[in-house]
Amino acid sequence: MHVQRPRGTSDILPGSVERWQELERVAREVFARYGYREIRTPVFEHTEVFERGVGETTDIVQKEMYTFTDRAGRSVTLRPEGTAGVIRAFVENKLYGQTGVAKLYYIGPMFRYEKPQKGRERQFHQYGCEVLGSDGPAIDAEVIALNVDTLTNFGLRGLVVELNSVGCPDCRPRHRERMLEALRPYAAELCDDCRSRLEKNPLRIFDCKRGCPAVLERAGAPTVLKSLCEACETHLSGVRAHLDALGVPYVINERLVRGLDYYTRTAWEVTSAGFGTVGGGGRYNRLVAELGGPDVPGIGFAVGMERAILLRQEQAGQDGAADRQAGLDVFVAVADSSAELPAARLLQALRQVGLVADRDYQGRGLKAQFKLADRMRARYAAVLGESEVTRGVVTVKDLTTGAQTELPVDRAAAELARVAGQSSGERKEQA
């Protein structure tokens, strides 16, 4: 039987998993610097968490969820994004009772039933954060800065923050009316998709990749930005002032509309020219209450980890070289079957003193073992054969110089730890 992975999933193998570990490490490090703590929520939730949290009208809920009934007949869903579950946990565990704002981050797999393509899988990974309890523009700017900071610390360059405000429940209906008014006479010029968006969600027309945004212009349809209420206007300029103060460059993109229903006011995406979106976020001031909690404002972002890694590979030039396994300190070679047990003992002793040590497990000849030692990029080879065993010594060869000496077996591990210690010590500190 030929089993293969489900569509849209991938195996992250040794050689590329190192990039993932690095990205995770960097993200955690930066989150910690900004005072965020990790939260781990289930990868599946009751379906209504997402229906309510993400929004009934979104594509995610309407056609992309992995939903199934469990053995007790309950409907559960693999999380398609991180925010809803975090908010659910925030409410359920009453984290709002604590002092100050809650600053939480998460990292892990998400699931959406979509057709896979470049930078898009059915099981994909995001890290992101949520800040609950502040609606001041300062936190908006901080979260945006944090979003970018995680990415630049990972080594990405040329990122652009595109910023917009999608208004609030006060100004959005007003804007919608104005837009519809301007647009109705031009409905025939819109593409099919946009004609249906007209009534449902006219904002999205700004996002259309066909000719429709041009129609908007001809119709003189106002962008959201032009229809903001005073409070939203003030908030936006506050965010901009803070971004300037933090030294975070951004461009206003009046066409930026985020897909999730819960966004209010600040919305942004972090993009790279010719690549697309790496991450994005927004403010959601009604979501916590919507999920049964107190009426606290929130804001957060999510980064697509596949995309971050993909982008870094592209920026690094097309090398895409797999990370090699770290080299060995010592390779233990068995020259004669009588040395089998003493060699096993030596290997164990080497590892016990903290050295990276390995051996051949396939009964190869001595020559082949040396070849293996080379491929494993060992610094030293420790050879045990009949003559060594009877004399209680081990032959140690420095594989870079070719110099060869003998050491008493029972002191060999300590001695090798001393000479090889420096580099392996550095290695351990990084871990």
Add this chain to the structure above:
RNA sequence: GUGAGCAUGGCGAAGUGGUUAACGCACCGGAUUGUGGUUCCGGCAUUCGUGGGUUCGAUUCCCACUGCUCACCCCA
């Protein structure tokens, strides 16, 4: 959900309607006795995604299926 392209050994990749399916990398073995990285020699696809059809004959032509990739939609 819509559209397009592609499926040859572990990987990359040539190829043809007809007796033995290039090549490169990787891997394994050897070049005299217990010593490597270079070099040299040898080995490594009863088989060309699966199933059917056309044909004297198909990996090469046709159909279906499956899978992969890319774009649209949407998003991370």
